[in-house]
Amino acid sequence: AQSVTQLDSQVPVFEEAPVELRCNYSSSVSVYLFWYVQYPNQGLQLLLKYLSGSTLVKGINGFEAEFNKSQTSFHLRKPSVHISDTAEYFCAVSGGDDKIIFGKGTRLHILP
Protein backbone atom coordinates (compact mmCIF):
# COMPACT_ATOMS: atom_id res chain seq x y z
CA ALA A 1 0.00 0.00 0.00
CA GLN A 2 1.09 3.55 -0.63
CA SER A 3 0.99 6.53 1.69
CA VAL A 4 1.99 10.17 1.57
CA THR A 5 3.12 12.50 4.33
CA GLN A 6 3.18 16.23 3.88
CA LEU A 7 5.33 17.48 6.68
CA ASP A 8 3.93 21.00 6.96
CA SER A 9 0.27 21.87 7.24
CA GLN A 10 0.98 25.56 6.59
CA VAL A 11 3.92 27.40 5.07
CA PRO A 12 4.12 31.20 5.23
CA VAL A 13 6.55 32.85 2.85
CA PHE A 14 7.15 36.40 1.70
CA GLU A 15 6.31 37.37 -1.83
CA GLU A 16 9.23 36.87 -4.25
CA ALA A 17 10.98 34.54 -1.79
CA PRO A 18 11.69 30.89 -2.62
CA VAL A 19 9.55 28.12 -1.19
CA GLU A 20 9.82 24.38 -0.65
CA LEU A 21 6.85 22.21 0.24
CA ARG A 22 7.89 18.87 1.62
CA CYS A 23 6.47 15.48 0.76
CA ASN A 24 7.55 11.97 1.75
CA TYR A 25 5.99 8.80 0.48
CA SER A 26 6.05 5.11 1.21
CA SER A 27 5.34 2.34 -1.21
CA SER A 28 6.17 -1.31 -1.70
CA VAL A 29 5.99 -1.01 -5.48
CA SER A 30 7.10 1.44 -8.12
CA VAL A 31 5.55 4.81 -7.54
CA TYR A 32 4.15 7.56 -9.58
CA LEU A 33 4.11 10.92 -7.85
CA PHE A 34 2.05 14.04 -8.31
CA TRP A 35 1.60 17.53 -7.00
CA TYR A 36 -1.81 19.15 -7.27
CA VAL A 37 -2.86 22.71 -6.43
CA GLN A 38 -6.27 23.76 -5.14
CA TYR A 39 -7.07 27.45 -5.32
CA PRO A 40 -9.81 28.70 -2.97
CA ASN A 41 -13.24 27.28 -3.81
CA GLN A 42 -11.95 25.43 -6.84
CA GLY A 43 -11.13 21.88 -7.85
CA LEU A 44 -7.67 20.38 -7.97
CA GLN A 45 -5.32 21.10 -10.84
CA LEU A 46 -2.31 18.99 -11.74
CA LEU A 47 0.95 20.92 -11.26
CA LEU A 48 3.38 18.19 -12.24
CA LYS A 49 3.98 14.47 -12.16
CA TYR A 50 6.85 12.04 -11.96
CA LEU A 51 6.46 8.77 -13.83
CA SER A 52 10.05 7.80 -14.66
CA GLY A 53 13.25 9.22 -16.11
CA SER A 54 14.76 12.51 -14.97
CA THR A 55 14.33 13.04 -11.27
CA LEU A 56 13.78 16.77 -11.70
CA VAL A 57 10.30 17.46 -12.96
CA LYS A 58 9.13 20.83 -14.15
CA GLY A 59 5.50 21.82 -13.95
CA ILE A 60 3.20 24.72 -14.58
CA ASN A 61 3.43 28.16 -12.99
CA GLY A 62 7.20 27.90 -12.43
CA PHE A 63 7.02 24.98 -9.99
CA GLU A 64 9.38 22.02 -10.03
CA ALA A 65 9.85 18.93 -7.91
CA GLU A 66 12.68 16.49 -7.35
CA PHE A 67 12.17 12.77 -6.92
CA ASN A 68 14.61 11.32 -4.41
CA LYS A 69 14.27 7.56 -4.17
CA SER A 70 16.81 7.08 -1.37
CA GLN A 71 15.01 9.61 0.82
CA THR A 72 11.55 8.66 -0.48
CA SER A 73 10.81 12.32 -1.03
CA PHE A 74 9.21 14.45 -3.71
CA HIS A 75 9.56 18.04 -2.54
CA LEU A 76 7.99 20.90 -4.49
CA ARG A 77 9.93 24.12 -5.07
CA LYS A 78 9.50 27.52 -6.62
CA PRO A 79 12.33 30.07 -6.75
CA SER A 80 10.10 33.14 -6.36
CA VAL A 81 6.48 33.04 -5.24
CA HIS A 82 3.71 35.42 -6.14
CA ILE A 83 0.57 36.35 -4.27
CA SER A 84 -1.39 34.31 -6.82
CA ASP A 85 0.34 31.14 -5.56
CA THR A 86 -1.76 31.27 -2.40
CA ALA A 87 -3.47 27.90 -2.39
CA GLU A 88 -3.56 24.42 -0.90
CA TYR A 89 -0.97 22.04 -2.35
CA PHE A 90 -1.41 18.28 -2.33
CA CYS A 91 1.24 15.66 -2.86
CA ALA A 92 -0.11 12.36 -4.14
CA VAL A 93 1.12 8.86 -4.99
CA SER A 94 -0.09 6.03 -7.17
CA GLY A 95 1.20 2.48 -7.31
CA GLY A 96 -0.01 2.14 -10.88
CA ASP A 97 -3.41 0.76 -10.01
CA ASP A 98 -6.56 2.77 -10.27
CA LYS A 99 -6.09 4.76 -7.10
CA ILE A 100 -4.22 7.94 -6.21
CA ILE A 101 -3.60 8.55 -2.53
CA PHE A 102 -3.42 12.18 -1.47
CA GLY A 103 -1.52 13.78 1.39
CA LYS A 104 -3.28 16.03 3.84
CA GLY A 105 -2.26 19.17 2.02
CA THR A 106 -0.03 22.16 2.74
CA ARG A 107 -1.50 25.64 2.79
CA LEU A 108 0.85 28.15 1.21
CA HIS A 109 0.44 31.68 2.63
CA ILE A 110 2.11 34.43 0.66
CA LEU A 111 2.97 37.41 2.83
CA PRO A 112 3.18 40.87 1.25
Next chain:
Amino acid sequence: DTAVSQTPKYLVTQMGNDKSIKCEQNLGHDTMYWYKQDSKKFLKIMFSYNNKELIINETVPNRFSPKSPDKAHLNLHINSLELGDSAVYFCASSPALSVHGYTFGSGTRLTVV
Protein backbone atom coordinates in the same frame (compact mmCIF):
# COMPACT_ATOMS: atom_id res chain seq x y z
CA ASP B 1 -15.74 23.33 -22.82
CA THR B 2 -15.49 22.07 -19.26
CA ALA B 3 -13.58 18.79 -19.22
CA VAL B 4 -15.15 17.39 -16.02
CA SER B 5 -18.37 19.04 -14.98
CA GLN B 6 -20.35 18.45 -11.81
CA THR B 7 -23.81 19.58 -10.90
CA PRO B 8 -24.94 21.11 -8.69
CA LYS B 9 -22.07 23.25 -7.41
CA TYR B 10 -23.82 23.82 -4.09
CA LEU B 11 -26.37 21.63 -2.39
CA VAL B 12 -28.06 22.44 0.92
CA THR B 13 -30.49 19.87 2.23
CA GLN B 14 -32.06 18.56 5.40
CA MET B 15 -31.09 15.44 7.27
CA GLY B 16 -32.87 12.36 6.04
CA ASN B 17 -33.27 13.55 2.47
CA ASP B 18 -32.00 11.74 -0.61
CA LYS B 19 -29.89 13.65 -3.11
CA SER B 20 -27.85 13.06 -6.25
CA ILE B 21 -24.75 14.68 -7.70
CA LYS B 22 -24.04 14.33 -11.39
CA CYS B 23 -20.70 14.19 -13.16
CA GLU B 24 -19.82 14.18 -16.82
CA GLN B 25 -16.46 14.16 -18.60
CA ASN B 26 -15.82 14.92 -22.25
CA LEU B 27 -12.19 13.81 -22.29
CA GLY B 28 -12.81 10.28 -23.52
CA HIS B 29 -11.30 8.90 -20.33
CA ASP B 30 -12.04 5.33 -19.30
CA THR B 31 -11.99 5.78 -15.53
CA MET B 32 -13.99 8.05 -13.24
CA TYR B 33 -13.81 8.63 -9.51
CA TRP B 34 -15.58 10.18 -6.57
CA TYR B 35 -13.54 11.75 -3.80
CA LYS B 36 -14.74 13.33 -0.57
CA GLN B 37 -12.93 16.35 0.87
CA ASP B 38 -13.69 17.05 4.50
CA SER B 39 -13.52 20.34 6.37
CA LYS B 40 -9.80 19.82 6.99
CA LYS B 41 -9.19 19.49 3.25
CA PHE B 42 -8.43 15.78 3.51
CA LEU B 43 -9.22 13.96 0.25
CA LYS B 44 -10.42 10.39 0.41
CA ILE B 45 -11.36 8.18 -2.49
CA MET B 46 -14.86 6.75 -2.39
CA PHE B 47 -15.45 4.97 -5.68
CA SER B 48 -13.86 4.31 -9.02
CA TYR B 49 -15.47 3.09 -12.23
CA ASN B 50 -13.68 1.85 -15.32
CA ASN B 51 -15.80 1.79 -18.42
CA LYS B 52 -18.99 1.48 -16.36
CA GLU B 53 -17.58 -1.25 -14.12
CA LEU B 54 -17.06 -0.65 -10.40
CA ILE B 55 -13.34 -0.98 -9.63
CA ILE B 56 -12.86 0.65 -6.24
CA ASN B 57 -15.38 0.73 -3.43
CA GLU B 58 -13.73 2.06 -0.31
CA THR B 59 -15.24 1.84 3.14
CA VAL B 60 -18.22 4.03 2.43
CA PRO B 61 -21.66 3.70 4.04
CA ASN B 62 -24.04 1.87 1.75
CA ARG B 63 -26.22 4.99 1.77
CA PHE B 64 -23.84 6.13 -0.97
CA SER B 65 -24.44 4.52 -4.33
CA PRO B 66 -22.58 5.40 -7.51
CA LYS B 67 -24.13 4.83 -10.91
CA SER B 68 -22.40 4.94 -14.27
CA PRO B 69 -24.83 4.84 -17.20
CA ASP B 70 -21.92 5.14 -19.65
CA LYS B 71 -18.21 5.78 -19.40
CA ALA B 72 -18.66 9.55 -19.67
CA HIS B 73 -20.97 9.80 -16.67
CA LEU B 74 -20.66 8.88 -13.02
CA ASN B 75 -23.39 9.98 -10.64
CA LEU B 76 -23.46 9.76 -6.88
CA HIS B 77 -26.70 9.14 -5.04
CA ILE B 78 -26.89 9.58 -1.29
CA ASN B 79 -29.78 8.26 0.78
CA SER B 80 -30.85 9.36 4.25
CA LEU B 81 -28.37 12.21 4.46
CA GLU B 82 -26.60 12.79 7.77
CA LEU B 83 -24.83 15.83 9.20
CA GLY B 84 -21.49 14.07 8.78
CA ASP B 85 -22.02 13.85 5.03
CA SER B 86 -21.39 17.57 4.75
CA ALA B 87 -18.27 17.96 2.63
CA VAL B 88 -17.08 18.83 -0.82
CA TYR B 89 -17.44 15.96 -3.27
CA PHE B 90 -15.13 15.88 -6.27
CA CYS B 91 -15.54 13.91 -9.42
CA ALA B 92 -12.41 13.10 -11.42
CA SER B 93 -11.45 11.15 -14.50
CA SER B 94 -8.29 9.62 -15.92
CA PRO B 95 -7.21 7.63 -18.94
CA ALA B 96 -7.01 3.90 -18.44
CA LEU B 97 -4.41 4.09 -15.70
CA SER B 98 -4.18 6.51 -12.81
CA VAL B 99 -0.48 7.03 -13.53
CA HIS B 100 -1.49 9.77 -15.92
CA GLY B 101 -3.08 11.73 -13.10
CA TYR B 102 -6.63 12.88 -12.73
CA THR B 103 -8.64 15.72 -14.15
CA PHE B 104 -10.93 17.03 -11.44
CA GLY B 105 -14.30 18.68 -11.55
CA SER B 106 -14.84 21.88 -9.60
CA GLY B 107 -16.60 20.12 -6.76
CA THR B 108 -20.03 20.01 -5.15
CA ARG B 109 -20.31 21.53 -1.69
CA LEU B 110 -22.91 19.53 0.20
CA THR B 111 -24.28 21.00 3.41
CA VAL B 112 -26.66 18.91 5.48
CA VAL B 113 -28.67 20.86 8.04
